Amino acid sequence: MLSLSIIGWIIIGGLAGWIASKIMKTDEQQGIILNIVVGVIGGLIGGWLLALFGVDVGGGGWIFSFVTCLAGACLLIWIVGLVRGRSKV
Numbered sequence: 689m690l691s692l693s694i695i696g697w698i699i700i701g702g703l704a705g706w707i708a709s710k711i712m713k714t715d716e717q718q719g720i721i722l723n724i725v726v727g728v729i730g731g732l733i734g735g736w737l738l739a740l741f742g743v744d745v746g747g748g749g750w751i752f753s754f755v756t757c758l759a760g761a762c763l764l765i766w767i768v769g770l771v772r773g774r775s776k777v
Contacts, residue, residue, distance in 0.1 A: 700750065701727030704757035712765040726761045734760025 702720065705727030709715040718726065734756035735745040745756060 696750075696753075697728055697731070698724055700754050700757055701725075701731055703727065704730060704754055704761050708758055708761035708765055712762055712769070714765055714769075726764055727757050730759070730761025730764045731757035732760070733764055734758075 702724040705718070705723035705725070706715070706720075708726065708730065709718045709723060731753065737760070738745050738756060745752070748756070
């Protein structure tokens with residue numbers, strides 16, 4: 689995903705963050721800026737995890753980048769939910 693422009697990061701990150709928030713049922717808590725941030729950070733997390741397994745994330749294209757961002761964003765939302773849930777107890 690590092691081969692995308694900043695506009696590509698924002699578009700794909702925003703869509704992935706929004707869809708991940710729908711999947712993880714946190715959409716009411718997030719606005720557009722947080723969706724973009726979650727999607728971009730999710731893309732970094734997903735790309736890092738795939739690179740650990742030897743997957744070439746740079747040459748995957750838009751669809752692969754979107755799926756990577758989506759999976760990473762879902763993972764990020766899940767981890768944040770775990771941390772928030774434990775800190776309230």
